[in-house]
Amino acid sequence: EAGVAQSPRYKIIEKRQSVAFWxxxxxxxxxxxxxxxILGQGPKLLIQFQNNGVVDDSQLPKDRxxxxxxxxxxxxxxxxxxxxxxxxxxxxxxxxGQGALETQYFGPGTRLLVL
Amino acid sequence: DQQVKxxxxxxxxxxxxxxxxxxxxxxxxxxxxxxxxxxxxxxxxFLISISSIKDKNEDGRFTVFLNxxxxxxxxxxxxxxxxxxxxxFCAASGGSNYKLTxxxxxxxxVNP
Numbered sequence: 001e002a003g004v005a006q007s008p009r010y011k012i013i014e015k016r017q018s019v020a021f022w023x024x025x026x027x028x029x030x031x032x033x034x035x036x037x038i039l040g041q042g043p044k045l046l047i048q049f050q051n052n053g054v055v056d057d058s059q060l061p062k063d064r065x066x067x068x069x070x071x072x073x074x075x076x077x078x079x080x081x082x083x084x085x086x087x088x089x090x091x092x093x094x095x096x097g098q099g100a101l102e103t104q105y106f107g108p109g110t111r112l113l114v115l
Numbered sequence: 116d117q118q119v120k121x122x123x124x125x126x127x128x129x130x131x132x133x134x135x136x137x138x139x140x141x142x143x144x145x146x147x148x149x150x151x152x153x154x155x156x157x158x159x160x161f162l163i164s165i166s167s168i169k170d171k172n173e174d175g176r177f178t179v180f181l182n183x184x185x186x187x188x189x190x191x192x193x194x195x196x197x198x199x200x201x202x203x204f205c206a207a208s209g210g211s212n213y214k215l216t217x218x219x220x221x222x223x224x225v226n227p
Contacts, residue, residue: 004158042119042204042217043159056214091158100147100208104215106158 002026004107006092012113018080021110025073025094031055033104034067034077035091043091049075050098082114118142119207121218129226134192136221138205141186145209145216150179150190153202153220162203163190195225 005024013019025032030051035043046065048055051072060067064083069075079086089109095102120139128134138148146167151159165172165179165188172179178191192199205218 040219042206042219043215044217045214048214093158098213100213102213103161106151106160108156108158 004092004094004105006090006107006110008110009108010111010113012115013082014115015084016081018078019082019112020076020078021090021092021112023075023077023092023107025075025092026105029094029096029105030072031095031098031102032069032075033093033095034075035093035106037089037091037109039088046077055098079112082112084114087112087114116141117218118145119205119216119218121203121205121221123221124219125222125224127224127226128195130197131194134190134195134199134223134225136190136192136203136205136223138188138190138218139186140188140207142207142209142216143186145207147208148179148181148188149206149208149215150177151204151206151217153204159204167209192223195223197225197227199223200225 032049034046037043046060047057047067049069052069067077089111091109093104093106095104149164150162152162153159163174163177165181181188202220202222204220206215
């Protein structure tokens with residue numbers, strides 16, 4: 001079974017530029033998550049989708065971050081415009097369903113550096 | 116306000132010995148706890164979990180203990196192997212919100 005795929009793996013941009021990350025979850029997984037992991041911190045949930053609907057985006061900085069999962073499969077996360085403090089690893093995860101007992105499977109992440 | 120705390124940034128043990136990683140939480144609504152393991156340049160992978168109705172869960176060399184009154188859990192690895200060297204994250208969820216809250220992680224180094 002293929003795991004969660006993410007691209008690109010690395011991205012360097014200047015502040016105020018825009019950037020987009022792509023995630024392809026495990027086949028059949030209805031729930032998709034985007035996390036931000038700043039160096040020295042644990043992952044922080046940005047947004048959670050159930051199929052193509054948003055379940056939780058309470059920690060998403062909506063003035064600059066947006067995410068979509070139009071067909072309930074792939075997802076993109078966009079930052080526009082980027083700030084220095086957005087430098088982090090962006091992790092995508094998926095699970096079969098919602099709920100605490102549903103194991104989340106993580107992709108390798110996209111490492112973003114904002115200069 | 117950190118609701119899940121891993122106060123030891125790093126831990127070093129000898130191969131064959133026991134590794135004990137600790138985690139404290141402050142939110143009384145948490146009722147499900149997980150440990151994830153992360154190698155460099157990879158995403159976290161699920162290791163073991165425990166529900167608040169239990170005080171111990173064991174899976175091979177890995178055992179998680181939960182002390183609800185102290186709001187403390189620990190992960191025991193016996194015997195430790197060099198391949199166990201990784202960052203270990205404690206995570207918790209609870210209430211109507213299934214969102215995972217992660218600690219900062221502990222870097223475990225197992226020396227041959």
